[in-house]
Amino acid sequence: xxxxxxxxxxxxxxxxxxxxxxxxxxxxxxxxxxxxxxxxxxxxxxxxxxxxxxxxxxxxxxxxxxxxxxxxxxxxxxxxxxxxxxxxxxxxxxxxxxxxxxxxxxxxxxxxxxxxxxxxxxxxxxxxxxxxxxxxxxxxxxxxxxxxxxxxxxxxxxxxxxxxxxxxxxxxxxxxxxxxxxxxxxxxxxxxxxxxxxxxxxxxxxxxxxxxxxxxxxxxxxxxxxxxxxxxxxxxxxxxxxxxxxxxxxxxxxxxxxxxxxxxxxxxxxxxxxxxxxxxxxxxxxxxxxxxxxxxxxxxxxxxxxxxxxxxxxxxxxxxxxxxxxxxxxxxxxxxxxxxxxxxxxxxxxxxxxxxxxxxxxxxxxxxxxxxxxxxxxx
Ligand SMILES: *[C@@H]1O[C@H](CO)[C@@H](O)[C@H](O)[C@H]1NC(C)=O
Ligand SMILES: *[C@@H]1O[C@H](CO)[C@@H](O)[C@H](O)[C@H]1NC(C)=O
Ligand SMILES: *[C@@H]1O[C@H](CO)[C@@H](O)[C@H](O)[C@H]1NC(C)=O
Ligand SMILES: *[C@@H]1O[C@H](CO)[C@@H](O)[C@H](O)[C@H]1NC(C)=O
Ligand SMILES: *[C@@H]1O[C@H](CO)[C@@H](O)[C@H](O)[C@H]1NC(C)=O
Numbered sequence: 001x002x003x004x005x006x007x008x009x010x011x012x013x014x015x016x017x018x019x020x021x022x023x024x025x026x027x028x029x030x031x032x033x034x035x036x037x038x039x040x041x042x043x044x045x046x047x048x049x050x051x052x053x054x055x056x057x058x059x060x061x062x063x064x065x066x067x068x069x070x071x072x073x074x075x076x077x078x079x080x081x082x083x084x085x086x087x088x089x090x091x092x093x094x095x096x097x098x099x100x101x102x103x104x105x106x107x108x109x110x111x112x113x114x115x116x117x118x119x120x121x122x123x124x125x126x127x128x129x130x131x132x133x134x135x136x137x138x139x140x141x142x143x144x145x146x147x148x149x150x151x152x153x154x155x156x157x158x159x160x161x162x163x164x165x166x167x168x169x170x171x172x173x174x175x176x177x178x179x180x181x182x183x184x185x186x187x188x189x190x191x192x193x194x195x196x197x198x199x200x201x202x203x204x205x206x207x208x209x210x211x212x213x214x215x216x217x218x219x220x221x222x223x224x225x226x227x228x229x230x231x232x233x234x235x236x237x238x239x240x241x242x243x244x245x246x247x248x249x250x251x252x253x254x255x256x257x258x259x260x261x262x263x264x265x266x267x268x269x270x271x272x273x274x275x276x277x278x279x280x281x282x283x284x285x286x287x288x289x290x291x292x293x294x295x296x297x298x299x300x301x302x303x304x305x306x307x308x309x310x311x312x313x314x315x316x317x318x319x320x321x322x323x324x325x326x327x328x329x330x331x332x333x334x335x336x337x338x339x340x341x342x343x344x345x346x347x348x349x350x351x352x353x354x355x356x357x358x359x360x361x362x363x364x365x366x367x368x369x370x371x372x373x374x375x376x377x378x379x
Contacts, residue, residue: 022230027252027260028070029053032332044336045076053256056332065336070252086299089291090116091131093303104128104291116291117141126155126293134292144292149174159295160282162197164188178279182214183241193246201266201275206242213239216246217267224269225327226262234262251324254333261324270323274316281305281313308351315348 028047033039033055039046044065046055054068059078066076086094087101092114094100100107100114104127107115116130117123121141126134129141134156136142144158145151150171151163157174165172166187177196180186189195189203189210197203198212205211216236220226228234228250236246248263264271281287281301290300298317302310318341319326325338334342 022232022247022250024229025250025252025260026070027258028068028073029256029258030068030254030330030333031055031256032330033057042077043075044078047073047075056330056336058332058336067337068254088114088299089127089294090114090129091289091291092294092300101127119143127291129291131289131291145174147174147176155292159287159290159292162195164197177282178275180212182212184212186210186212196278204239204242204244204246211241214241215267215272216265218262218265219245222269224264225323227259228262229260231262236265237267253324253327253329254337255328256330257328259328261327264320264323270316271320274313274320277309277313277316280309284309311344311347311351314344318344 029052031053033046037046037055039055039057041060044057044059045068046057047053047068048055052073054073056065059065063078063080065078068076086099088094088099088105089101090105090107090113092100092105093112094109094114095112097108100109104125105114105116106128107117109115117128117133118130119133119141121129122139123129123135123141124139129135132144133141134144145156146158147161149157151157151165151174152171153165154162157163161174161176163172164175164187169187172187175186175197178199178201180198182198182200186195186197186203187210189205193203193213194201195203195212200213200215202213202216203210204213216239218224218226219235219237226234231247231250234248234250236248238245248265250260250262252258252260266272266275278296282295284305286301286304286306287295289304290297294300298314301313305313322338322341325333326341329338
């Protein structure tokens with residue numbers, strides 16, 4: 001039943017019951033190429049066996065560098081950036097027929113939007129139907145279902161609601177996203193322990209019953225980022241309903257010390273802002289302009305939502321999902337692997353009229369301050 005996750009799950013949750021079993025992770029230092037080193041123009045990441053360090057050099061403007069492998073270290077060479085077709089879905093903006101996906105928006109581009117199948121037209125997949133419709137079991141595009149209606153999956157419900165259904169039931173009920181309170185039952189919780197039916201976005205299964213958790217925070221408080229050796233060190237606050245605390249992954253960063261960092265929790269400040277932005281999106285009229293399978297896709301959001309809101313959503317999304325890679329990194333890491341984040345951050349600062357010194361391009365004192373604070377908290 002799960003729709004696509006609201007963000008890429010770099011962050012996976014697992015019960016603290018596994019305490020003591022987590023093994024320390026090994027990360028390689030990653031830093032800019034030394035002035036004494038000479039690389040061929042194709043080499044962008046050179047793994048030095050002797051110092052066990054990755055050294056980086058930027059690629060040219062038409063190519064990109066593959067992310068370094070920590071499990072199986074090796075050199076990386078620049079790869080040509082692929083030209084990706086837009087493949088837009090019904091309801092998304094276009095300027096030519098070729099912008100529209102040939103399978104899902106076979107009607108091409110008309111009046112600036114890609115055209116799919118209209119009400120009562122034949123369909124085989126949800127992606128083919130125009131906004132406001134889903135593909136029924138009879139193979140017709142029909143109106144999406146209101147909150148409280150009987151449903152089999154999220155795509156049948158209006159874009160701002162999901163289907164509250166167990167994995168074995170035939171039918172569930174459409175429930176508004178982010179509406180179910182802490183410590184309240186829902187039908188199903190996935191292994192990833194995330195659902196956007198819950199206000200907190202977190203859930204757990206206790207004695208076979210799924211329940212929404214509270215908005216858990218890092219147990220170490222707001223002194224982010226937290227350096228870790230394994231996930232046991234990345235513990236949440238205790239959920240008052242279940243009485244349990246949970247752990248989040250400890251992930252290798254991209255810094256010259258080889259440090260790794262705990263992911264953020266939904267109750268931590270940036271993640272809480274991200275959830276607020278997703279919630280604002282589901283409450284906006286713009287979400288109705290998206291095809292049912294595209295309700296949380298950045299392409300459709302960017303087409304129809306207020307541009308400042310899009311900037312805020314992108315900023316918090318990139319910040320939360322790349323959190324370990326943004327800490328204590330060198331300028332070449334920023335340019336080679338994280339340039340999208342730093343571009344969006346500039347747009348964010350412009351909206352906010354701030355020049356937030358925290359992990360700002362080229363500055364490091366604030367990072368070191370944040371680092372020493374978290375290190376104290378960690379000790
Ligand atoms: C990695 O790149 C360096 C510098 O270009 C080169 O000297 C070295 O032979 C490469 N190592 C491997 C295993 O390809
Ligand atoms: C950019 O780098 C790619 C990959 O190394 C190479 O194939 C291409 O010729 C380079 N382009 C220019 C303009 O140097
Ligand atoms: C829809 O499918 C039905 C049954 O296969 C067919 O008879 C009908 O012509 C189709 N309608 C359109 C508009 O293609
Ligand atoms: C969701 O379904 C579960 C189990 O079927 C039920 O207990 C719960 O009350 C439902 N929640 C809502 C908000 O409809
Ligand atoms: C940012 O500055 C501009 C121009 O000085 C002003 O119009 C705008 O309201 C400010 N925005 C915020 C969020 O303070």
